[in-house]
Amino acid sequence: MKIAQRFPVKMLSLVLLLALVLSACSNSGGNNGNGDAAQSNGGNASATDNASEGGADTRDVGGLAVPIVQDPLTLTLWSPSGGNFRGTNFNEKLSFQQMEANTSIHIDFQHSTDASAEAFSLLMASGQLPDIIYSDAWGTESSKYGSQGALLPLEELIEQYAPNFNKILNDYPDVRGQITSPEGHIYYLPNLVLDAENLTQMFPQIRQDWLEQLGLEMPTSTDEWYEVLKAFREQDPNGNGEQDEIPLVTVSLENIMMLFAPAFGVEYGFFVEDGQVKYGPADERFEDVVTYLNKLYSEQLLDPNYLVDTTFQTLTEKVTTDVAGAWFGWSGSYMGNFTTLMEGKHDTFALAPVLPPAGPDGTQRHVSFRWQAGPHGLAVSSRTEHPEEVIQWLDYQYSEEGILLNNFGVEGESYDVVDGNPIYKEAVTNPTNGLTNTQELLNHTIGGGSWATVADPRYAEQIRIANGQTDNPLELYSDYIDFDAKLPPVQFSAEESAAVVPLMADIQTYAAEAVNAAIMGRDPVGNYDQVIEQLNKMGIEEVLRNYQTAYDRFKGN
Amino acid sequence: MAQPARAVQPAAKRPRLARGRRMYANRGLYLMLLPVVAYFLIFEYKPMYGAIIAFKQFNAYAGIADSPWVGFQHFERFFESYYFWRLLKNTFLLSLYSLLFIFPAALVFALLLNELRHKKLKSVVQTISYLPHFISLIVICGMIIDFTKPGGIINSALLALGVVDSPIQFLILPEWFRTIYVGSGLWQSVGWNSIIYLAALSGINPSLYEAAVIDGADRWKQLLHITLPGILPTVLILLILNIGQLLNIGWDKIILLYNPSTYPTADVISTFVYRRGIMEADYSFSAAVGLFNSVINFTLLLAANRISRKATKTSLW
Structure with a gap:
């Protein structure tokens, strides 16, 4: 008995010991590997920009001396993980391992698997902040938390310690305006897209093979969209003999609004017309949008379940079961993804981008695009003990070396340099491990589109071509983008915010309710002037006054 | 006792x-x-100090003590909100209907189970009935969405039976929301809520039943004169406690099931506060509404307790 009892204990401690030794081995092995890679990479870098300065152990990256510190330093960084980021700990990504080797700064990632606004709000309310905080809402939130004293104003630190980012601010003056708070502070470093033709985000996509099947032309106006969707509904384009087609699918009303509302001169939210900020649902022209969508809904051209089926999963299901005809979505996660999913499962499945539809008076505008400075990026806690090192580490993200690491990963692992250009390895663009190439890439790095770095256009291009799309659909929309009509990322002062937030809580509730009710025909469409009247009663004018102030200030920057 | x-x-x-x-x-x-x-x-009394942020403009970086006082501003904002009365009404009705249907159902279910002679059957039925309690709410709501869809089993059944001509958009029509909410709540919690009654039932002295049988009471009489009076104190205490929770309706299930089209019946105080307070990080406002809720709940609790004490001599204190 006694032996039998003791034995497992001994075994357990042995196993533990073994595990310790093994992990120690693998750790040191990993470190060695990184060290070697760092040296070779370092050699490359200093060979290319031979402006090396500083001590014997540092090299120059666009004016920034790396390693940033001589003695390894640990900084903390909060960020959601999973989802678009993929992975449960960013230190598993080779790019961050390499970055640590290059900068001597270790990042202790504090991850939340919940990417919601709620998780972020709770972190900020806790008052216990890590050195660096990720958010996809800094565009509108940073000045609020900045003025509360949670975030460190970065503009002076950038001048002094961030040569790479500072150069971008000087080369692209618009970017500075897009991230500056009402009080003139910069509280976060954003994700950047610097080439104009890649600013398009979502766009209309249609089953091209269905169009061909039914002998239809690509729709160019709202009326033609109606005819095409009607044909999809009535003429059985999927050829199964059943009327199971859902011509237009969506995960939210917002996407459908982005598709059609601009054709009628408005948007489902705030927009700018001749320098005046306006709120779509409170505009007379919005009645036309609602009337049009009501027609689509009542004839079942718009998914009757659009309010309930709000997940990307249900939309994917409708597309892959061959019942969905058109939608408004992203290039990669919609068009590319669906094409890959249907490869070999459907003989004719083909998607095509559609130009924004022209309205009754010929208005043709595309509104789903981003600013050069995205709302997502990294901010710094006001209580960090290492402001200089933090800003230098952030600046590294915007250096040529950092941009390559964030977009392409580690040279020799996920990409090779061919004729001076980074080219993904075949194992990344056409992975054989069952992952899509975007997923495989995110095992190597963070992705240039979602981090505080510059999105490299070569990244999206190579992935797109690997997915069989030779043309860049985003370029199609450049001509229809009106930068002056989109409300820029204006930030409110504390007083403006105190006036706007409570009013908008009621207004948004009311607008969502009234617009959906009108689309579904629960309220007669002809009554839309009453909706506008109600919005006026609820104080939309005061909200717009504050928006106008913020907008004028933004323009003055 | x-x-x-x-x-x-x-x-x-x-x-x-x-x-x-x-x-x-x-x-x-x-x-x-x-x-x-x-x-x-530590967990119930100390945090009460934080409730004072309802009267302040809370700033996490200044701390609770150093945030500026604003008096009743947040309460006024809430009462002046365009939707205040609708929110109050929706909250109250959803709670009241839940109480009205689920509370007696659990009691009746426990009584029925108690009459079952077959031990094995009884435990099987009991286990099956409280299983839904252990299913994650996300899954429950996913099931509700699938069941109530046009093409889901409920609509298919209604169509097959000829009750309706075309499928009903249950989750889009505001008039259906309360039915779905309470109906699914019934399924979720009847089994679980009946456990406490079963415990009370097993506490009744068996000799009372023996005496009743000798006196010639049938099972219905036994139920009326022994079983029900035996568990009445438990029932009343639970009822009082439930009334004290009337405004504390869980928001998570509503958030998962509602949409702008069902706001007229589904939007309750807690979901409004979620959209307004948590998403906008306006914690003082949330605290003010929470405090308001607690005051109403406490008042209801006191009233229910008093009535019960006067009428039946059973009360919490």
């Missing part, structure tokens, strides 16, 4: 010194009580 109370009484008459000795004699019991007292002090 009554016996230990009687045992204590004579002890209370003894001199003061005896209490200390008595406590020492029962030190094991007091030791076991300690964690519970500590729990309430």
Whole structure:
């Protein structure tokens, strides 16, 4: 008995010991590997920009001396993980391992698997902040938390310690305006897209093979969209003999609004017309949008379940079961993804981008695009003990070396340099491990589109071509983008915010309710002037006054 | 319950010194009580201090003490909100309907189970009935969405039976929301809520039933005169406690099931606060609404307790 009892204990401690030794081995092995890679990479870098300065152990990256510190330093960084980021700990990504080797700064990632606004709000309310905080809402939130004293104003630190980012601010003056708070502070470093033709985000996509099947032309106006969707509904384009087609699918009303509302001169939210900020649902022209969508809904051209089926999963299901005809979505996660999913499962499945539809008076505008400075990026806690090192580490993200690491990963692992250009390895663009190439890439790095770095256009291009799309659909929309009509990322002062937030809580509730009710025909469409009247009663004018102030200030920057 | 109370009484008459000795004699019991007292002090009473942010403009970086006072501003904002009365009404009705249907259903279910002679069947039925309680709410709501869809089993059944001509958009029509909410709540919690009644039922002295049988009472009479009076105190206490929770309706299930089209019946205080307070990080506002809720709940609790004490001599205190 006694032996039998003791034995497992001994075994357990042995196993533990073994595990310790093994992990120690693998750790040191990993470190060695990184060290070697760092040296070779370092050699490359200093060979290319031979402006090396500083001590014997540092090299120059666009004016920034790396390693940033001589003695390894640990900084903390909060960020959601999973989802678009993929992975449960960013230190598993080779790019961050390499970055640590290059900068001597270790990042202790504090991850939340919940990417919601709620998780972020709770972190900020806790008052216990890590050195660096990720958010996809800094565009509108940073000045609020900045003025509360949670975030460190970065503009002076950038001048002094961030040569790479500072150069971008000087080369692209618009970017500075897009991230500056009402009080003139910069509280976060954003994700950047610097080439104009890649600013398009979502766009209309249609089953091209269905169009061909039914002998239809690509729709160019709202009326033609109606005819095409009607044909999809009535003429059985999927050829199964059943009327199971859902011509237009969506995960939210917002996407459908982005598709059609601009054709009628408005948007489902705030927009700018001749320098005046306006709120779509409170505009007379919005009645036309609602009337049009009501027609689509009542004839079942718009998914009757659009309010309930709000997940990307249900939309994917409708597309892959061959019942969905058109939608408004992203290039990669919609068009590319669906094409890959249907490869070999459907003989004719083909998607095509559609130009924004022209309205009754010929208005043709595309509104789903981003600013050069995205709302997502990294901010710094006001209580960090290492402001200089933090800003230098952030600046590294915007250096040529950092941009390559964030977009392409580690040279020799996920990409090779061919004729001076980074080219993904075949194992990344056409992975054989069952992952899509975007997923495989995110095992190597963070992705240039979602981090505080510059999105490299070569990244999206190579992935797109690997997915069989030779043309860049985003370029199609450049001509229809009106930068002056989109409300820029204006930030409110504390007083403006105190006036706007409570009013908008009621207004948004009311607008969502009234617009959906009108689309579904629960309220007669002809009554839309009453909706506008109600919005006026609820104080939309005061909200717009504050928006106008913020907008004028933004323009003055 | 009554016996230990009687045992204590004579002890209370003894001199003061005896209490200390008595406590020492029962030190094991007091030791076991300690964690519970500590729990309430640390997790239930200490956080109450934070409720003062309802009267302040809370800023996490200034701290609770240094945030500026704003008086009743947040309360006024809430009362002046365009939707205040609708929110109050929706909250109240959803709670009331849940109480009205789920509370008696659990009691009836427990009584029915109690009449079952077949031990095995009884435990099988009981287990099946409280299983839904253990399913994650996300899954429950996913199931509700699938069941109520046009093309889901409920609509298919209604169509097949000829009750309706075209499928009903249950989750889009505001008039259906309360039915779906309470109906699914019934399925979720009847089994679980009946457990406490079953416990109370097993506490009834069997000799009472034997005596009744000898007196010639049939099962219905036994139910009326022994079973029901036996568990009445439990039922009343639970009812009072439930009334004290009337405005505390869980928001998570509503958030998962509602959409702008069903706001007219589904939007309740907590979902509004979620959209307004948590998403916008306006914690002072949330705290003010929470405090308002608690005051109403506490008032209801006091009233229910008083009525019950007057009418039936059963009360919480």
